[in-house]
Amino acid sequence: MQQTNEKSIIQKLDLDGYIHQFKQFLAREKPVVMMGDINQHYRYIQALSKVQFPTPNPVPNLDRELNLIKKQGVLSLDEIYAFVTMFSYFNTLKAVGFTEPLISWVQGIEIPEEIVEIIGYFTEEGSINPERDPELFKLERAIKQNKIDIKETLYKLAHSSRLRDHLVDTQVHFNGGEETLLVRGGFNNVIKATVAARSPGGFFYIIPQSISHLKEKESALLSTKEEIIYKYCKDISAVFFKWERFLAFINKEYDRFDHYQARVSFARAKEYEFILPSKQKRIKLQDFAHPAIENPVPITMDMNKQIMLVTGVNAGGKTMLLKSMLSAVYMSKYLLPFKCDASKTEVGHYKSIEAVIDDPQSVKNDISTFAGRMQEFAKLFSKEDAIVGVDEIELGTDSDEAASLFRVMLDELRKKGITFIVTTHHKRLASLMASDDEVELIAALYDEERRMPTYTFLQGSIGKSYAFETAQRYGIPVAIVKKAKVVYGEDKDNLNELIEKSTSLEREMRMKIAKIDDELKSVEKLKEKLQDEEFKLQESHRKAIATLENRYNAATKKAREALKAKESTEGRRLLNVAHQRKDFKQKEVKLADEIPLKAGDKVKYRSHKGELLSLRGKDATIIVDGLKMRVPLSQLKRRGDTPNIKVKPKPKQAKVNVEKSTASVSVKLLGMYADEAIDTVDKFLSDALVNGLSEVQIIHGTGGGVLSKLVGEYLKSHPKISKFYRMPGNLGITVVEL
Template sequence: MQDIFKKLDLLDYIDSFSKLLSREKSIILEGDINIHHRLIKELSNYQIKEPPKLENLDSALIHIQKQGILKVYEIYEFVKIIKYFSYLKKFNFDGKLQEWIDKIIIPNEIINISSYFDEKSNLRQGINEDYDAIKGAIYQNKQEIKQSLYKIINSTKLRSYLVDSQVHYINGEECILVRGGFNHILKASVINRSNSGFFYVLPHSVSALKQKQSDLLNKQEEILLKVCKEISSLFEKNLMFLKFINKEFDRFDHYQARIFFAKIGDKNFILPSKKGLNKLVDFKHPALHEPKPITIDFSKSVVMITGVNAGGKTMMLKSILSAVLLSKYLLPYNAHKDTVIGTFKEINAVLDDPQSVKNDISTFAGRMVEFSKLFGAKNAIVGVDEIELGTDSDEAASLFKVVIEELIQKDIKIIITTHHKRLAALMAANPNVELIAALYDEENRKPTYEFLQGTIGKSYAFETASRYGIPHNVIKKAKEVYGEDKDRLNELIERSSALEIEYKQKIAKLDDEIAEHERLNRNLKETKENLDDHIYMEKSKLHKEYKDARDEAKKAIKAKVAKGHQHLNIAHDKAQSIKTEKVQEVVADLKVGDRVKYRSTKGVLISIKGKKAFIENDMGMKVQVLLADLQRSGNPPKVKAKPKTTVTVQKPDSGHVKLDLHGQRSDEAIENLDKFLSDALIAGFDEILVYHGIGTGKLSYAVKKFLDSHPKVKSYTDAHPSQGGFGAKVITL
């Protein structure tokens, strides 16, 4: 694993991630990557304190299994895990995250042990009376030592021999600093001498107190050993739970570290996809300082990168492989969310020159060894830097053409960099090959670190040599030796690249013009619809004014105004002559199922009868309208989603890892065992314990026979004597 990280320049990146883990472990997160990603996404919505720093507990678990006694600091490492999961259980999570936390059921006896210790791993007051008494006696003894020393320091007889009035700590002992001749006044033992020739001494009166302190500390250790023995015995009974929660802690630690790492630098999680697409969008390799973002489609089986020297070809190759590797292990990185990475079982990088004195192998032979391994791989991605390295380029081109075509058939994706054009020319006609050229700035005479898909790039060897100080006359002679024909070929390649760039620029310009044209069309259509609505409103207004005028005329008739009927008829004729038609778009070939618009209402055309039509609007109401009043709506008809069928697996009520079958009949016991195994599998347990007893052996035989036939049972063995021996089975699922 470290080898591939080193080849892809990812060691520092992985190291910075590993520092966020609470304890040293592999960065690989085993299990279903989709479930892990979902839990990480849910967990990122909560503000949770980071897991505590822990030691590796594999040795401690083995020690417990062998009925050993743990040290206090080892017990406290388990206590830190229990306390952290107790803290997590206080949160009201949602979805899969809550289901996962609910599966972790901590036995009450284990919770009680976690309350034995304070935050500094010391035994709390009130847990053990003898320990509390010894602790108090030790404190009292320390006070007596302190008072005795200060009493001696303040003695008038000794004052002339004292260098200072302080209590010194030398070699773990409290002592005083005196001049020579002190033994006439004070009986004491010399512990050490100062650089000035004075003496650090321990008075005999204090020595007795120190001996008492030593005896008390020994007694305290004996009591503490007894407590550790009791706790270790309890841990042995709950060994499978401790293994389970230790593993779950590492899993949670992986999640939290990835969340914190993603927040640093605003990284994204790119989940491997099975869509068959592979595309990097604005990817930034973490080893580069302020890199140019890389965008490249590498969906085809072979990606061949050619072009200018020192133009970024190798880093392009490393970027592709790095993105695949980081996605495979669910590590966030700097890339746009539109990035799509496929699923690969193997990731290989053939980047280095394998030649060395130690392995006695040539460069080309080493490359052949690497390629031979690929013929046994499946669903792999491999990157090869300078593919023709170490042999004749023309021969290598013919060989590698056939090799690459064979590997394509084995579902292997290959990323290649090369300076030689023959292989690129041989592979150019293959539809499974994507050509990519590293570009060169002719005007400024330097690489652009940009890439163009669909063409072969020129190496610019002479230009690069000139840029790095090779004399011009040497380069001129080299060009003469190179030959005019090959130079013309380079010019054709360069011209092809230039035409390709111009072609892509024109396409981009046309796309912009088309988008602008579509925008203007939409604006015109909206303007026309607004005008239609305005005309319709004006027509309605005129009809209302006519109705008001007619009502006034009727009133006049009732009042017997002369010639009232004549005026009314004239007004009616004039109103009938007003024909304000709504401006309409000619709708051709409207058919059932089309998306249509009637005034401000939009819906779907469900039937046509002559000049009339029935539509169902977006609110679900059916309306009859004139067919001529309908306009086609640009949006496609909405398709009602089919009801989603879900299968719910009921979570088991019990989260225990033990089952006792004592006293049960064989058929009753097998039925209970079957249900217990199902609950354990759903709960995610890897190992369970079943007690069946010894007795006549009938129940033991029935249990063995059932376990042999169960498809989810990997293996089973007799339990440890402390857990039931021959009368119990440890079952691995």
């Protein structure tokens, strides 16, 4: 029943040609609907869109074969090869460079060894490989040689002098699978043969008796071959029975991948886009093109209200707009690609799609147009969370009465969560619903100068029907149209003029807004360009500082190595002064009006955006895409989306006092990283040596013992340390004697 409804909605929306084209990309016939989580399907399709993959070979539906395996039946060679085709394809996919989630899925399909061995039995053409079986190989050679013998015998007969006068030609003809010669009547006087058939010209296809023994030999060889093939089929079917559940699984997964690859291949061939349905009950189309229209005018429409009422010119595209909106919902609902600007298109998810489009009048069913429409609307009262398209809603009855009736029905049905797209030629319903905040008015536009519909639409306005202009355009005499206008009445004509003026003003306003939007986009692009240039300058500045810092570190490293070789108290003191001046210079580089970063700030690290979690000295801990990272504080930049609070610049203080540092008898390394801990210990020992201390303590904690090990290795290589040992009691303290 559901499949029948799907077929009906496809035909009503003119999508049958589109669906037929899509199905050409499937490896086997199946419904277009995919069961399961649509969000998961979308992730797999997006991942598959990023790689090139082999096209799957056609495979028939194997439900009957799976049932036969359950009953321990014997499959034919072709049926077995259909399963082998699926096994081989999944083996091929494992060599494709997939990304997640595809790689986990494909690699997770492990084909049992017994099944892998069966794959090796077959050639690419689907027959048993004779090279794997000596007896079969011998039979194949015998059959081939016998065919050569038959052909040579017939060739000799066709060129023999005794049969020459009776031959129609000298070719070997295949008739009913048999090699024959084509001869005239009276052939039996010169050759013994069996008549296989008669030609339309009254000639005879004959099988000469001289090749009868060869044909009998061929039949015997083929029978023997069939016995061997049947044995293979029987043995393989027994293995399949053992792995029946795996076969059912691989058959299902093949269908699933077939759904994905067909959609991706179809989208690539047509340059279509995928739109994942959103939770919002909204249809926002940008440059949408219905697949049934050649050279269409792209549709841009934003429907975020529960009822969209389309009015305006006859033959102006109202019905196609309705079908386009519903088609976009249908195609996105089943992840079928279509032409649009995907970055600006949004389509909501609806439980069901209904189209009240065709005229339901039927003499056979004894039902009028209006009665048929009432039947369609009566069914809607049992629906929820649906989107319904109604074409020419007042069709078949008095427009004023119908307008009042449909106004009430639409109000009641939308309370059940039903969204409506309605087209109408009558303005009574539009005027009744115009004041409703949940009704979107759409006008189909008309080109007055060319006297032609534009197939474009204007939101927020009621459209004029242009019935008289349309009649004149299609050949109705001008005099008749003029008389009709008189009968129509001046008041109503004035009303149409007001509607037309309102539409023109609305169009003018929209054009101005569009122009302003374009200018705003240009300004935004210029702003982004300037921000990029600023970032490049800052990055260049950062690299320059990093280069200088690397040179400084290299120089100080060489100085340390020199001091280790020849210890100098004055050298250690000067090295500490250099460290202090380096720190001061780095602080001096910071802008005076820059606000210090704090935990919770939005920051940018190189090209990554993240959030600052905590600060520790010159390092900061940030989180980027759920991953915590420890990075230099100097490489962080405040994000542009964080409001900058300008503060008054403080007067620069260039006064610097460099004094002899006061040494401490202990240092804490708790929570430090390895490099930071060693640098701290190095500076601490230098200060202790300069100040003449004889014994100091390094507090590294117990923990996993990593810091303790690093400190021990460093102390062993230090030239000025006479002795060091762990303090008793496992307190996590190392005592150093200088």
